[in-house]
Amino acid sequence: xxxxxxxxxxxxxxxxLLPWFGGPVLGEISDNFSQCLDFFYKxxxxxxxxxxxxxxxxxxxxxxxxFASLYHRQHRAPLFSAYILSSADGKRPNSTWMYEPxxxxxxxxxxxxxxxxxxxxxxxxxQAMLQDYKNSTYTKGHLNPSMHQKxxxxxxxxxxxTNIVPQKAGSNSGPWSILExxxxxxxxxxxxxxxxxxxxxxxxxF
Numbered sequence: 001x002x003x004x005x006x007x008x009x010x011x012x013x014x015x016x017l018l019p020w021f022g023g024p025v026l027g028e029i030s031d032n033f034s035q036c037l038d039f040f041y042k043x044x045x046x047x048x049x050x051x052x053x054x055x056x057x058x059x060x061x062x063x064x065x066x067f068a069s070l071y072h073r074q075h076r077a078p079l080f081s082a083y084i085l086s087s088a089d090g091k092r093p094n095s096t097w098m099y100e101p102x103x104x105x106x107x108x109x110x111x112x113x114x115x116x117x118x119x120x121x122x123x124x125x126x127q128a129m130l131q132d133y134k135n136s137t138y139t140k141g142h143l144n145p146s147m148h149q150k151x152x153x154x155x156x157x158x159x160x161x162t163n164i165v166p167q168k169a170g171s172n173s174g175p176w177s178i179l180e181x182x183x184x185x186x187x188x189x190x191x192x193x194x195x196x197x198x199x200x201x202x203x204x205x206f
Contacts, residue, residue, distance in 0.1 A: 032056055036068040039082045041196040046080070054079060055103065061112075061157035067144045071162050073103060076128045080200030081143035081163050085187055086150035093152055095159035097140075103127050103162070112160055128161045141167030143199045145180050165201040 036058035037043035045056075049070070057069045059081075067083035098112035104122040115130050123129075133140060144163050146155040167176065187195050 030056060030058070033058065033068050036065045038065070039068045039084060039196070040198075045082070046198065049079070057100070057162055059157060059160065059163070062153055064153070066149070066154055066157035067163070069143070069162050071100075071103065071127070073126050076126070076132075077165055077201065078143055078162055080198050082196070082198045083144040083148065085148045085183065085195040085197050086154070087184060087188060088147045088155060089150055090152055090155075092146050093156050093159075095146075095156045097130060098160045099123060099129070100127055100160065100162050128164065130161075133166070136166070137168065138166035139169045139172045140164045141172050141176070141201075143201070144197075147180065148184070148197070 033040070033045050033056045037045070045068075053072050053074050055071045055073060057071055058065055059067050059069055067081055069081045070079045071077075072079055096114045099115055099119075101108035101111070101113055101123070104120065104126040119129060140161070142158055142163060143165060144158050146158045149155045149158060
């Protein structure tokens with residue numbers, strides 16, 4: 001999970017990763033993506049995924065959906081995030097990192113909360129924590145990159161650890177950053193419509 005990869009389809013409208021896997025911010029949780037299908041090409045989430053352990057999350061911020069994630073509680077990492085790419089109209093925000101209370105407690109508030117200390121053990125066991133990255137060689141790798149979102153509100157919504165995988169610093173600030181910028185350049189140059197993206201930490205090309 002130290003590197004992320006992407007694949008662009010010939011249509012120029014869909015950028016797809018992880019379509020197949022063998023084996024205040026609001027995050028709305030259910031057993032499907034019915035509330036946020038608009039972030040998938042033709043409103044069709046990936047198929048062929050063993051659903052055991054995975055939790056669909058419709059990521060919601062200030063009463064608006066911004067993207068979708070498929071999260072694994074035991075692995076404490078997302079399998080993918082799905083979003084619609086758009087050129088940012090400003091800079092990367094200095095946002096506070098959030099966690100997802102309802103991943104730990106089924107009846108908890110759906111509002112993402114800033115990390116605090118101490119954290120409840122149920123929260124620690126259900127999702128990644130900021131301390132997981134301390135004294136490590138890994139950085140927080142956005143699956144839905146902040147700068148692939150148009151407004152400041154869109155960009156702030158990406159700063160949840162349910163949208164993050166561990167990534168080597170050299171990859172995150174180097175080749176991956178270059179790839180993100182190249183995607184934006186090609187989007188601006190060639191795409192007249194929407195570009196749907198699914199990106200994650202494991203990839204099998206097909």
